[in-house]
Amino acid sequence: MCFILTPTTEKKIADKDLIVYKICSSADEKKAEAYFQRYYYQVNILQPVIELIEIDETVFPSLTNKTACAFDYKDSLYLKLCGYNSERGWKAIQKGYHSLTTEYRCNEDRERDRMTIGQFIIPEGSTYYIDEARQMIVSDRIIYQKPLNI
Numbered sequence: 001m002c003f004i005l006t007p008t009t010e011k012k013i014a015d016k017d018l019i020v021y022k023i024c025s026s027a028d029e030k031k032a033e034a035y036f037q038r039y040y041y042q043v044n045i046l047q048p049v050i051e052l053i054e055i056d057e058t059v060f061p062s063l064t065n066k067t068a069c070a071f072d073y074k075d076s077l078y079l080k081l082c083g084y085n086s087e088r089g090w091k092a093i094q095k096g097y098h099s100l101t102t103e104y105r106c107n108e109d110r111e112r113d114r115m116t117i118g119q120f121i122i123p124e125g126s127t128y129y130i131d132e133a134r135q136m137i138v139s140d141r142i143i144y145q146k147p148l149n150i
Contacts, residue, residue, distance in 0.1 A: 003098060003138040005054065005091040009129050018122040019145075020099035020137055021106045023115050027147035032118040036098070041118070041144035047097065052127055052140050054091045093129060097122075097142035105135040117148045 025033045032041045041047065099120060100106050106117045121143045122128055128139035 003093040003096065003129060003131070003136060005093065005129065006131065009131065011052070012128055012130065014122055014124050014126045014128060014139075016124050018126075018128070018137075018139075020101055020120050020122055020139075020142075021103055021148070022099050022118050022120055023106055024118045024147075025115065027116050027118040027144075029146065032144050032147065034118075035115050041120075041142075043144050043146070045143065046123065047142050049140050050096050052093050052096045052129065052138065055094055056091045093138050096138040096140060098136070098138050099142070101130070101132075101135045101137055103148065119145045119148055121145055 022032070023035045025035045025038070027033070030043055032043075033039070034041070097120075099122070103117060122137070122139040123141055123143060126139050126141040128137055130137045
């Protein structure tokens, strides 16, 4: 997955634990499997730190996992809505723990019969980028907390 950086997006450090949500294939009291990327999380275990590296359109053609991003960057309406165009370029974070900031946003995106929602924590001191308008966040650390009863 990719997190598109808008012209106003800033790198932040969490000054407290942040509660976030991920769409999961499965989630119970012991573990969760992220629906996208099929990554497994054990409950209450801090995941390995992933360095958040900004990439741009000059780097993207050389990436080996282009399918991890769900759209064509150069012509994307999403990029245009974020304020980017081919003359100005764009930046994104490809690797990191991608989450949503509200349960509501998860419910909008998931297929109810095949997906569930897990609650996670971005721990205090973590580096993150947030897109408030799209209720999306990417962080360098994350901890699975519990499944949500929905």
